[in-house]
Structures are given as structure tokens and as C-alpha cells.
Amino acid sequence: MTNGEHFDVVVVGGGAAGVAAAVGARRAGASVRLVERYPFLGGAATNSSVLTFCGFFDQHREQVVAGVGDEVLQRLQRRDVYREMSFAWTGNHFVLLDLETTKIVYDELVTAEGVDVRLHSTLSDAVRDGQGRVTEVEVHGRGGKERLTAQAFVDASGDGALLAAAGAGVRVAPVDERQTSTLVCRFGGVAEDADLGREGMRDAVAAHARETGVPLARDQGITVRLPVTGHVLSLLVDEQLDALDAAAFTRDEMSARRQAWRYLEAFRKHLAGWEHAYLVETGPQIGIRESRHLRGRDELTREDVLRARKRPEESIGRCGWPIEDHVAPGVTRYQPIDDKGWYDIPYGAITSADTDNLWAAGRLTAADRDAFASVRVMGAAFATGHAAGVAAAQYAAGRPHDLAAVRAELLRQGALV
Template sequence: MLPRHTRRAQVPSTRPAEYSPKLSPKNDRLRRRRRRQTLAGSHSASFDVVVAGGGAAGVAAAIGAARAGARVALLEKTGNLGGAAVSASVLTYCGFFSRRHELVVAGVGARFLDVLAEDHLYLTHTSPETGNKVVLLDLETTKRALDRLVLESGVEALLHVDVVSADTRDGEVQAITYAHAGSTYSIRANSFVDATGDGSLGAASGALMDEAPPHERQASTMVMRIGGVVEDAQLTGDAVEAAVRGYRSSTGGDMPRTRGPLVRLPLSREIMALLVDLDGDMLDPAQHTRAEQLGRLQALHYWRALRDGIPGWQDSFLVETGPTLGIRETRRMVGRERVTKEDVASGRRRPDVVVARGGWPMESHVGVGRTAYGGIRDDAWFDIPIGATQSATYANLWAAGRLICSDSDAYASTRVMGTAFATGHAAGVAAAWQALKGEVDVAGIQATLRDQDALL
């Protein structure tokens, strides 16, 4: 059984000089009122920490902050927690394990795995082509498990809300405005975490963001789920490639990728296929829309190719695409420190400032139909420093998941959802420490993370 996470830390303050920004003084009466308020029926509320984005990173940030003693609000734009795992059917968590299959992410992430284990659904899969080990997910179980963890932690979550603007003064984010069904609401906090994937909070606040030119960003994928495939049907890359090439030759179908991973999912026994690659600027709504429409058409071609070209697929059917596009890259936050390709490749260890581990290789979808890998020394892990999670613009704005500060090569490793649990947990604990104590104490944050069973 994986470790439980129920303790709270009582740690001394030993704040290093390089992480000394303090928040402006807060009114004690406001703090007391913040403890009593709820989000229900309120157009204006205050919390210690507000987390925007309810994927792996945002859930971990919110729970980590709550366990550190903060009162936390979690805002999510869709109707489910889980981010790309549930909204785009990316039903594998990459990054929990190193290439040598050592667990490198624990804490809140491991508590999620505990919940899967309780339902007898903690299952892993090792790619026969890359050797990478992932956690397999069932869609509905993932939704319920994340709901349960958030509710148990005392976090106040709001679904179906979009961050639309931010109030900033004196080098801090003071409040954000979010929208739901044509109405707007304001929420104040001492610290904020952007775990939106696209950097919606950072962009709304005017924080420095790093945006690669669209043609240099990683390709996106429209995930397909396929049912009716017999249990012993081939799922190998060679079988896929032969089927796709044969279909493309006979029909002229638009199918840039000739091979990609096929994984059988728990419970449903459906096949998750990552074959439909698309490029474009996913921060442009017109390009984003066209990509999703094209992705659904390409998915039809790929399913037909597999159905007609691989034994055991003849009675298969396309269950669903997406429903949304799995976006790999849009923005990253400019932080106080950047994770680099050399940090990842060398497995750099930084004990004085580490707040999370990264163990996934550099997996870069360098263009439509093309993937390049770069390893980590000894197939181990690298340390992610606290400065990569803290905005260079606002002292009280933190980044989590694929938003942490990195160069484009390191990003190919740090972006995955298993690692997002670790960086989210770190950002949430750092935000809570800052909100409650008015400082960023690296040693204290590390002690709190360890007390919550994170691996550093």
C-alpha cells in the first residue's frame, strides 16, 4: 500500500536570502473574516490561497495548501476535476516512475494512487517500445477519486468558472475575477497558484509568460477511445503502421502519423489510441477550433484503418474522441529560476532548493507525427527548484504543472501529469506557507512537503 498523507508540519523559519520576498501587511480582521466565508452565493470572497485549474497540478496544489493549514479555493473551468486526463481522455499518468521504474512522485499523487488501489484499479503499463512505465486510468473512477480527495481535504471547489481578470498592486496579485453563466465574481487571497495549463491566471495578471512561436510548440493530440477490440488483438507499433500505411495508400486519407501507442484501459477494456497529431496556435480560438474539427475527421480514418487492417479489430467501434484536444504546449510562466535541458539530462540534484522530482524523459512531439526522446542520467530523476514555481513578476503568484519555468527541452519532461502532481504539491505548500507566515522559507516548505510524504 502506498503512503497515506494526513500529518501537518510544525517547522521553524530558516528563510534563505534568495527567497526573501514578503507579502504586504494584511489586515487581521480580513484574515478572520476569510476563515468564515464560503463561495456559495457570494459575489466576493477571500481565502488564504486560491488555485486556478483543477487538473493533477491544481488538485495537488489545493490539497497540499489545505493540509498546510490554509483555507483554499479551487477554480476549474470544466465540469470535472482531472484536467486533460478526463477532459481529453489522456488516461495515463506519465511521470510517477523513473525509467528504471522507481517511484519518484508521492505525496498527494501517491494518495490518489491509494484511492485507485482501494477500488482494485491501481494498474500500470510499461511501453514495449520505450520502456516507460505509466499509471492506467479509468475515466469515471478518476473523476470520483479526485472529487473525494478534494472534499476530504476541506478545499472549496468551484466548477464551470473561467478566470477573466486580475487585480494587481505593489508587486502582488490582490484578487481575481472569474465568470460563470454571464455573471462575474471576485475572490481575494494572500497567495495564488496558476495550474491552468494555458497560464490563464498569469496572462490575466500581466505576469511575464514565455510563449514559443506556434511552429516551435509541441504538437497536440486528439485521443481516441475504441471499443469492441478482442482481448488478444495486436496492439504493436508494427501492426498499427502496416494498417495505417495500407489504408492511406488505398484511400489517400489524411493520416500524418503512422504509428503511436495503443493501450487497453481498465474496466471498460477500451483501447486508448494516440495517433491523431495536430499543430497550430492553441491560444487562437479559430485555430484551436479547426484543429479539433480536423482531429475528429482524422480519428475516423485511423479507426477505419485499424478496423480493416488488424485481425481482431473487425467488430470495433469508435467510442469517443477527446472530447477536447490534448494540448501539450501553449505558455510557461517566467519564474525566478529555470529548469534546463542540462538539469534534466544530468539528473541534477539541488538539495538546498528542491521541492519536487522529475523522472520522465524529455519526450518532445517536435512536429506532427514525430517524437524525439532525451534521457536522464542513470535513468533516475532530477530536482525541480522552488524558484521554477514562483513568478518572477509577482511574489505571491506560483506556477504548477506545465506552467513551471523551464526551457523548451526540459519542458518536454516537466509537462507530464505525474510530475504535475509533484510541482502542484510544491506550489500549493509554498503558497500556503507564504499566505500564513508572510514569507517564503525554503527549509520550512521542504519540511512540510516531507511531512506530507512528498519525495524530495
């Protein structure tokens, strides 16, 4: 094991929240190490092919997330791959992504800001002192183990890897109460005029079940044609899995891949324009919606979301995505925000209740079940990550939990708070 370096801020996880945290902290003057276990940045967008940025807009198409997240959108626009889309049946408005463009945009962003990035690096342990602070983390990389010390830490790992290692307070729902996970499938060979509609899919899945005796849990879902490649992205394959149990996770990911081939068979036989379709890729990892949650100083609630609650003195970001609760395989429950608008995310929802120098962002944001089904999306992850990074940088500079200063710095960096 090598004795590593010291940083003002260490960020664990390189998805939307982690990249925003690292860039936000750097722009606030901190030295930053960003630790990512995959060989690329992007989180679920790249490691699970969830090639949709949800949550940048409310249902009036008003942009509610800016700052670092908006810079990512601008970089996509400069590469001429930016495309917005809406679904009439939900009213949701989102941004479609290209896989390889997304990877390089993240690379360029963190490099331009001077973030010290380590890919292929997995958090393995953390040390907590007697004053309730994290003092160092252990990271296992390509060359072995390394210890890193820092003044402040941000967990943007999605599964709360740092929260758990540091012994910080978390909430974990029973497996059957967690939102389902979805294995994203990309299909090629789908004709330009192919049926991508909900009714056609329902008919194809029903015909496949009659023919084979094998039912499929979801008979329709998000299916869109991607920019650049023209591949068809489908979010159909659902599993009720435990992302924190390696044996169960392995079993269920294998089950999900079997489902993907059954959908391909059903569509090739029973859906117009799919006769020559083939499976380009699944995942690679199943898209995990829920595992651990931060126990924060505050918590978003169902009423906060549905009533579009505004907190002008406490807000560090906004979210305009409705409650989208994947209750069970094949079952999704939507509930709109009042007037199809947006609500404020309070600082306390990203701040650990029991670990003074630790923040958590993205789908770790402290929220009850219904509020989580809204705030978990990537647009909101950019907002919460950006705020967590700025707060961590200010903590390292000797200004702990100065909310007015955090909000002022976020505004200086172009965020919406």
C-alpha cells in the same frame, strides 16, 4: 457581479497540479478556493481522456513522486482499478486510469480536505497592485461573475490563464516550435486478441494511404487496453495547433476529429481483431501539451534533465520522465535521463519572477524547450502543484518564500523532495 469571499489561497485549474496545490495548501492550514472551468476535476486526464499518469516513476521503476499524488494512487488501488504498465521500446513506466474512477477519486480527495471547489467557473480577470502582487480575481460561474480576494494565488490552468490576466511574465514559443497536441481516441469492439502492435499499425496506415490517397501523419503511437471498460486507448491523432487562438483551435480540433475516423477506417479494414471496432469517444478536448510558460525565478534546462541534476537545498520535487518532445505531427523525439534516473525540480521554477504572491505549476513550470518535454507530465504536475500550494499557504501565513519551511512542510505531508 457579486462581491465574493476572501481566502488565504486561490488555485485556478483543477487538474493534477491544481488538486495537489489545493490539498497541499489546506493541509498547511490555509483556506482554499479551487476554481475549475469544466464540470469535473482531473485536467487532461478527464477533459482530454489522457488516461495515463506518466512521471510517477523513473525508468528503473523507482517511485519519484509521493505526497498528494501518491494518495491519488492509493485511492485508485482501494477501488481495485490500479494498473501499472511499461513500454519496452521507450522504457517508460506509467499508470493506466479509468475515466469515471479518476473523477470520483479527485472529488473525494478535495472534499475530504475541506477545499472550497467551484466547477463550471472560468477565470475572466485579475487585479495587480503597485507592489507587484495579485490582489483579486474575477471568476465567471453559473450564477454570473464573482470577485475573489486572497493572500496568495496558484496558476494550475495549463494555459497560464491567471498569469496572463495578472500581467505576470510568460514565455510563449512560436506555434511551429511548440509540441504538437494529440486528440485521444477510445475504441470499443476491439477483440481481446487484436493486434495493438506498432508494426501492424504501420502496415494498416500504409494500406489505407495506398487505398484512399489520404496519408495519416502518425503511423504508430501509444495504444493500450484500459482497465474496467476494456476499451482501447490510442494516442495517434496529432495537430500542430495554437491553443491560444480560438479560431485556429476550432479549425484544428475539427481536423483532428476527421483524422480519428480515418484511423478507425484504416484499422477496421487492415488490422487483425479490429473488424468490429467503433469509436467510443474522442477527447472531448484535444490534449494540449504546450501554450504559455511561467517566467520563473529559476528555469529547468536540458542539462538539468539529461544529467539528472540534484539540488538538495533547492528541490521541491522530482521528475524521472525522459525528454519526450512531440516535434511535429507524427514525430516524437526521446532522450533518456542519465542512468535512467531522476532530477530535482527547483523552487524557482514554480515561482513567478515578477509577481511576489503567484506560483505556477504543471505544464506551466519554467523550463527550456527540452526540459519542458520532460517536466510537463502529470506525475511531475502533482509534485510541482503540491509545492506551489504549500508555498502559497505559507506566504498567506506571513512566511513568504521560506524555502526551508516549504521543504519541511512537503516532507511532513509525505512528498519526495
